[in-house]
Amino acid sequence: MAGAGLLRAQTNTATNTTTNVADEILALVTTNTPASKPSSRPETRIEAEGPADFDLAGRRVIYHEHVRVDSANMRLTCEWLAADLPQTGGRVTNIVAESNVVVDAADEKGQKMHATGDKAVYVYRVENGVTNETVTLTGNARLENGQGWLTGDSIIWDRVHERLSVPSNPKMIFHQAITSSEAGTNSLATATNSLVTATNSLATGTNSPAGVTHAPAVNTNLPSATAKAPATATNFPTGKPDLTHKSNLSPKSF
Amino acid sequence: MKIRDGARVAILATCHSPLVTTLLLSGAMLFCVSPESRAQSNLVGHANDFSSVEYYPAPNQLQIKSRLSGAEAQPLTGGLLAIKQLKLETFGADGKSEIVVNAPECLYDQLGGTASSAGRLQVQYQEGKIRVEGEGFLWRQNDSFLTISNRISTVLEFGAGRMN
Numbered sequence: 001m002a003g004a005g006l007l008r009a010q011t012n013t014a015t016n017t018t019t020n021v022a023d024e025i026l027a028l029v030t031t032n033t034p035a036s037k038p039s040s041r042p043e044t045r046i047e048a049e050g051p052a053d054f055d056l057a058g059r060r061v062i063y064h065e066h067v068r069v070d071s072a073n074m075r076l077t078c079e080w081l082a083a084d085l086p087q088t089g090g091r092v093t094n095i096v097a098e099s100n101v102v103v104d105a106a107d108e109k110g111q112k113m114h115a116t117g118d119k120a121v122y123v124y125r126v127e128n129g130v131t132n133e134t135v136t137l138t139g140n141a142r143l144e145n146g147q148g149w150l151t152g153d154s155i156i157w158d159r160v161h162e163r164l165s166v167p168s169n170p171k172m173i174f175h176q177a178i179t180s181s182e183a184g185t186n187s188l189a190t191a192t193n194s195l196v197t198a199t200n201s202l203a204t205g206t207n208s209p210a211g212v213t214h215a216p217a218v219n220t221n222l223p224s225a226t227a228k229a230p231a232t233a234t235n236f237p238t239g240k241p242d243l244t245h246k247s248n249l250s251p252k253s254f
Numbered sequence: 255m256k257i258r259d260g261a262r263v264a265i266l267a268t269c270h271s272p273l274v275t276t277l278l279l280s281g282a283m284l285f286c287v288s289p290e291s292r293a294q295s296n297l298v299g300h301a302n303d304f305s306s307v308e309y310y311p312a313p314n315q316l317q318i319k320s321r322l323s324g325a326e327a328q329p330l331t332g333g334l335l336a337i338k339q340l341k342l343e344t345f346g347a348d349g350k351s352e353i354v355v356n357a358p359e360c361l362y363d364q365l366g367g368t369a370s371s372a373g374r375l376q377v378q379y380q381e382g383k384i385r386v387e388g389e390g391f392l393w394r395q396n397d398s399f400l401t402i403s404n405r406i407s408t409v410l411e412f413g414a415g416r417m418n
């Protein structure tokens with residue numbers, strides 16, 4: 001696994017355990033797809049059972065009832081979706097999905113991600129030559145993949161840098177025990193990778209160690225306490241930690 | 255017929271009734287006329303395989319703004335016009351295609367400035383990069399507002415940003 005080296009490097013310093021654990025957790029839920037990856041741009045299809053209103057003067061369309069968005073690696077369902085109609089040669093830059101928003105996505109290796117929330121806002125901007133593309137999930141926002149799940153007041157998915165951030169009330173639970181983090185050895189990376197593999201195997205219906213994949217051993221409440229983190233309950237420093245993190249972990253989590 | 259913004263309208267038809275010119279002008283204005291021009295239309299004729307073109311005002315008077323064609327146009331009571339095999343194309347001032355609308359059948363209300371049908375509708379936007387289909391529609395001419403009632407399907411050829 002390409003990202004294993006990075007994880008080892010981060011876990012070798014015993015005096016920096018708390019910070020490293022945060023990085024490791026984020027590494028597990030953060031993709032590592034290069035921003036410059038080639039995009040084949042297949043079709044995206046939006047379907048709805050109810051009416052759709054096209055405001056051609058205002059360049060906006062609103063879909064109602066059982067809205068479904070399908071693209072090559074993602075499916076989004078909701079009950080209400082609004083999108084802008086791009087100028088000639090442009091692209092859709094704003095999408096708002098509301099009510100029972102469910103996003104299912106998979107990377108090129110088939111690793112799956114499942115996210116839910118009351119509202120999802122997609123924004124695409126190019127300003128001063130810098131591309132910003134985000135999906136912000138709010139309202140009971142929850143994101144889950146093979147490694148565990150993540151909740152927060154909002155979950156921001158930066159699609160350019162392929163990273164996640166949770167500005168407030170982040171909570172993560174992982175299907176693994178970070179038991180070796182106190183020792184600061186390389187064994188964490190080894191365990192992480194093996195457990196990730198096992199979890200993915202479960203998701204795809206193959207045999208995997210049941211005791212490993214069904215055990216959400218780590219319950220991490222990030223902003224709460226400042227006490228030294230025990231092995232299975234990691235508490236991060238108070239305040240608003242910068243949870244943005246770019247991982248080189250491979251395969252990517254989302 | 256009063257034509258807005260000084261735009262010109264050209265009409266071709268293979269079968270003319272005595273008042274077919276009036277009919278075709280009304281059809282040509284289906285998606286692009288001002289209310290006053292609609293009110294001045296009085297339809298008593300029938301036309302087959304008609305086509306009409308609206309041009310931009312000066313200085314783009316040579317550029318086609320819209321082209322409307324149909325297999326058949328039949329005036330009905332109450333100022334309604336039944337059109338079969340409707341095709342409407344609009345173009346930018348640079349000549350690029352903007353919207354192409356196809357509907358097997360359509361009922362156009364001249365006075366209300368609306369077009370509607372219980373049948374299928376296909377819309378292509380941005381030279382086909384955005385394609386919309388649905389069943390049952392209402393087009394409000396005054397504010398360029400289209401509602402598709404059922405089974406809506408939109409295809410974005412380029413996706414949404416990098417979502418693909």
